[in-house]
Amino acid sequence: MDVFTTKKDLIAHISNIKTNKKTIGFVPTMGALHQGHLTLVSASLQQTDYTVVSIFVNPTQFNNTIDLEKYPRNLIQDLDLLKTLSKEVIVFSPKASELYGDNLESTVYDFEGLEHQMEGKFRPGHFDGVGTVLKLFFNCINPTKAFFGEKDFQQLQIVKKLVELEQLEVEIVGCPIYREKNGLAYSSRNERLTDLQRKEAKVIFEVLQNAQQDFGIKSATIIKKEVVEVFKNHKLFDLEYFEIADTKTLKELTSFNPEIQYRAFIAVFADSVRLIDNIALN
Ligand code: AMP
Numbered sequence: 001m002d003v004f005t006t007k008k009d010l011i012a013h014i015s016n017i018k019t020n021k022k023t024i025g026f027v028p029t030m031g032a033l034h035q036g037h038l039t040l041v042s043a044s045l046q047q048t049d050y051t052v053v054s055i056f057v058n059p060t061q062f063n064n065t066i067d068l069e070k071y072p073r074n075l076i077q078d079l080d081l082l083k084t085l086s087k088e089v090i091v092f093s094p095k096a097s098e099l100y101g102d103n104l105e106s107t108v109y110d111f112e113g114l115e116h117q118m119e120g121k122f123r124p125g126h127f128d129g130v131g132t133v134l135k136l137f138f139n140c141i142n143p144t145k146a147f148f149g150e151k152d153f154q155q156l157q158i159v160k161k162l163v164e165l166e167q168l169e170v171e172i173v174g175c176p177i178y179r180e181k182n183g184l185a186y187s188s189r190n191e192r193l194t195d196l197q198r199k200e201a202k203v204i205f206e207v208l209q210n211a212q213q214d215f216g217i218k219s220a221t222i223i224k225k226e227v228v229e230v231f232k233n234h235k236l237f238d239l240e241y242f243e244i245a246d247t248k249t250l251k252e253l254t255s256f257n258p259e260i261q262y263r264a265f266i267a268v269f270a271d272s273v274r275l276i277d278n279i280a281l282n
Contacts, residue, residue, distance in 0.1 A: 001083045003091040007099070007140050012094050014052070014141060022049035026143035026170075028134065031055040031093075032072035033081050036178040036186035040147040043175050046087050052080060052141050053091040060106045061129030066272060072191045092141070099136050104131040110172040118243055118265050119154050119276070129163050130155060138168055145171045149178075151185050153263060153278045154250055167233045179205065179276070183279045197270040200236050203252040204268055208279040211244070211264040220244045220253045223264075231268070240267040240274070244281065260282075 004010040015026060025044030029037050033055075043264040055078055062068035075093060082089050096104055106128035109115065138146075148156045156174050163172055177185050180198075183192065183205030190198060207227050214223050224242055231239035234277040244253045247261040262281040267274060 001079070001087065001089050001091065003079060003093065005092075005094055005098065007094065010052075010090075011140055013090065013241065017050055018142075023144040024048060024141060025051040026137065026141050026146040027051060027053045028054055028137055028146070028148075029053060030057045030188065031071070031078050032074050032188035032191060033078045034186045034188060034190070036149060036151060038081075039178045040149060040175050041082070041085060041089065043173065044145065044147045045088060047173070048143075048145055048219050050088045050090055051086075052090045052092055052143065055091060056096075056099065056133070058133040058164055059096055059104060060128060060132055061126050062101075063123045063125055067274065070192065070272070072188050088143050092137075099133070107135070109162070109165075111158050111165075114154065114158050114161055114250050116212055117154065117245065117252075118226065118241060119267070122240055122267065127155070127158050130158065134159060135166065136164060138170060143170050145173050147173045147175055149176075150174050151177045151187070151277070153247070153265065157247070157250060183209075185275075187275060189275060192273045197236055197273070201268075201270065203230065203234070203237065204266060204275060205279075207242070208264055208266060208277060211242075212279050212281055215262070215264075216242070216256075220256070227266070236270055238269040240269060242266045247280075 025048030026039045041051055041053060056165045057071050059068060082091060098250050108128050109131045120127055131248060148159055160172050163170055179185050182202035184201045208231055211223050227242040231237055243265050244262055245251060247263050253262055263278050264281055265278045
């Protein structure tokens with residue numbers, strides 16, 4: 001497995017591959033790899049000839065310094081894991097200064113309002129950081145396809161918008177959420193949960209499943225109220241938001257339209273660990 005830490009070496013390697021008319025898949029990650037990440041890598045390996053996996057904890061997308069400091073980093077383990085998958089995996093793990101140069105700042109993007117909903121409200125500047133780092137990666141890698149998890153559904157929609165706005169020649173592929181046995185969506189941040197929190201975090205998927213069952217029977221307002229109630233006196237988890245929103249505009253449902261696809265979105269804190277999840281409703 002080839003591992004690169006500099007743009008120059010990665011670009012040279014990729015241009016070599018491309019002279020042989022091979023396709024490149026790209027799976028951006030922040031490392032501390034888990035089964036959810038691996039489903040993206042597998043999809044990419046199936047659909048393209050070579051898969052670049054980036055491992056980079058991107059400082060510009062963190063609005064909370066403690067979250068950035070405490071974000072799990074397991075590069076050696078990540079490389080061992082990726083090595084077992086396929087020789088067609090290429091790892092890019094740059095330092096921030098290598099990727100950004102002297103300018104560790106975000107470009108300010110207008111994602112036509114997608115950036116102001118949900119995660120955007122609670123993590124100001126987050127999607128500018130995501131857009132900025134992806135643009136840097138896309139410039140080096142020039143992938144044929146790039147793979148993103150529906151776990152970060154808002155991010156997936158924003159990446160599609162970025163590609164449209166910047167007229168990039170890459171196909172964005174969304175991959176389903178991969179869950180632990182109890183329903184908790186795999187996340188690098190799960191490592192920071194206590195055993196009890198990790199076990200009880202099944203409540204997040206449970207409320208999403210209940211919302212899915214009740215959708216069309218109860219109003220969105222009632223469903224939301226019931227979710228708020230579940231977390232009101234919860235010993236382990238604090239609800240940050242629960243929203244039922246249009247999957248295209250990400251705007252909160254105000255009056256139901258059967259032509260529109262909706263999803264329920266949730267963000268919850270277990271102490272300082274922030275967990276997000278979502279589910280399709282119709
Ligand atoms: P991260 O390392 O958290 O930035 O995630 C890298 C990519 O993996 C993103 O596209 C995520 O949406 C995706 N991902 C993270 N967790 C999961 C999961 N449980 N199922 C599917 N995709 C995931």
